[in-house]
Amino acid sequence: MGKRIGVEVSIAIADAVKLARAEVIPAYPITPQTHIVEHLAEIVANGELDAEYIPVESEHAAMSACCGAVAAGARVFTSSSSQGLSLMSEILYIPSTMRLPMVMVVANRAMSAPISIWNDHQDIMVQRDIGWIQTFAENGQEAVDLVLHAFRVAEDRRVSLPMIVNIDGFTLSHVIEPIELPTQEEVDAYIPPFKPKRKLDPRKPVTMGPVGIPEVYTEAKVAHDHAIKNSRKVILKAWKEFADHFGREYHPVESYKAEGADTILVTMGSISETAMTAIDKMRDEGRNVGLVRIRLWRPFPAQEFRAATKHAKVLAVVDRCLPPGAVCGPVGAELRSIFYKIPGAPKIFSFVAGLGGRDVTVERFEEIIDKAEQYSKRRPKELYEVIGVREK
16 A cells, blocks of 8 residues: 655655656756656655656757657656747657657646746647647646556557646645555556567667658558547556556546536636535535536547536536637637537537636636526627636
């Protein structure tokens, strides 16, 4: 059995990476993910983890080093956030299409301008189509567990894709929570040694990432698309194996008092726990409402989401990203696409909340559900609404 401790979530994530026996850690500091890589630097310097820690000159260099290390056959971890993640963007498309498995934690943070170090999901929504498997954690225990799950899935030879675990910056990364850390023996039983499908070896030279002329580029992208869609089976199997090993169950989509609910709130990330409190309050008032949380963002779990909301009449979707000029937020757009022309589909209303670290309170969730139910009776003026805008 592991030990239960009170610890900052970022420190616990670093401990999880240690338990996963990462071998190469290219890192560059950016708030609010810095505590993760700082603690990993301490772990490596103290001799607690036999790994190569590479203090690079930028996030662009960090991801480049990750690609080279995985291509050489190493188990690789890194972490980033916000502007740093954007600086990586040029390289992020490379490991996914080249099938280089690695794990990255993104401490989600707002994008400037204006400069903000606080949490929302703008940084990762910019990168939603890079071809990485992506999950979202609600709390510290989930963050630790999803990191272990990510190594298990990414390195599976049937998958061989990079994976991102998203945690909300500050509201999750910097809080102290009771977290159960498994033993090294338990993690070793869950995560097998990394055996790459292909790697650079001077004794058997190969070329990785050559020029994709028009005659092969489309086929390479289609193969990548098939790979990430087919990873779903391994993701689910690895979660089942996680439950067998550690006793905690995870699913692509999870419901809270949603069975038979007429109106369902849809969330991702740490605000989901506040949303549960709002659902409890409204349920006590006799309202038939529920909550569905999305844990697996890519590949998107359309089948599971439809099943979780099959009796709903109204979906109130909360996005933490405001795409200027779009018809709705990215999560709202995703859900509208999976219900397109499906008979009896719920009415979907999109709301943007919590930008730049602004609190999304119980009262805000009540407001969102009230408005969604009102809009179900009359057409709203806009396809999405920003909640909590202060009057001038």
